Amino acid sequence: MKPGIYENMTFADYQLIDARNWSKLKHMTFSPRHYLAALTDRKPSTVAQIAGQPFHCALLEANRWAGDFVVIPDNAPRKPTEAQWNAAKPSDNSRASMEWWSIWNKATAGAETIEREDQAQAQAMADAVRRDPIAAEFLKGARTELTMVWNDPRTGILCKGRADILGRALCDAKGTVSIDKWRFDRECARNQYFGQLAHYSSGVEALGIKVLGPPCIIACEIGPAHDVGVFRLQGEDFNVAMDEYNWLMDQLAECLKSGKWPGRYREIQSLTVPNFETQVEFENV
Secondary structure (H helix, E strand, O other): OEEEEEEOOOOHHOOOOOOEEEEHHHHOOOOOOHHHHHHHHHOOHHHHHHHHHHHHHHHHHHHHHHEEEEEEOOOOOOOOOOOHHHHHOOOHHHHHHHHHHHHHHHHHHOOOOOOOOHHHHHHHHHHHHHOOOOHHHHHHHOEEEEEEEOOOOOOOOEEEEEEEEEEEOEEEEEOOOOOOOOHHHHHHOOHHHHHHHHHHHHHHHHHOOOOOOOEEEEEEEOOOOOOOEEEEEEEHHHHHHEEEEEEEHHHHHHHHOOOOOOOOOOOOOOOOOHHHHHHHHOOOO
């Protein structure tokens, strides 16, 4: 696919684009071997990813909400287990449950089914972001869920990214347990959000998109308070994130050229006993 910005592209079509994205590239932080394994890994979505999908849709693609998500009725029977589906002689209750879910799955084919409380949570989070005076400024006139395809200016590698919000700044929307700055900083590091912002920022620059400020994360608490915080990656922290991202791209370029995908260590490592181990008394020595 040619470099450019593609609006109204479904996530399914985005996934088909043959280009490098952050969800795979981030594994290069462990080693090229980890990255190579991630290319063919088909791990199921995490709980956080599943919970974040309705929030993203409610906030950024409200026009697609009704078609993408359907609420499971309150009177729906318990979803049959795999064992029940495969049972040679299912009980009457299991048979009735399987019949109900077969009809439901056929009627809602192509849509994601969610519980009523998950729908209410997603809508409440989206409403909270829209009401927040700081976050709302970044939503004004912004384009959402944009697919970007670009050639990395350093390596020429074709990359892709799906920007949540692109307006006065490049923004990513995240659901989180807490927007306490100390905790959210660590969550960003643990989940490699800094690298994700650097990846998207590289695309924005390569495509010549004009933004007014550094990239941001709009975070909304999943809990009932649904408190909202806007966190900006700027100054030296932004430079560090970009330097690390460029290093990953350089590593990828080197591996693609050589065809070699080494592991984490290139030499023998020395074992180091943690301090607490030295305090243990070994009775059987």
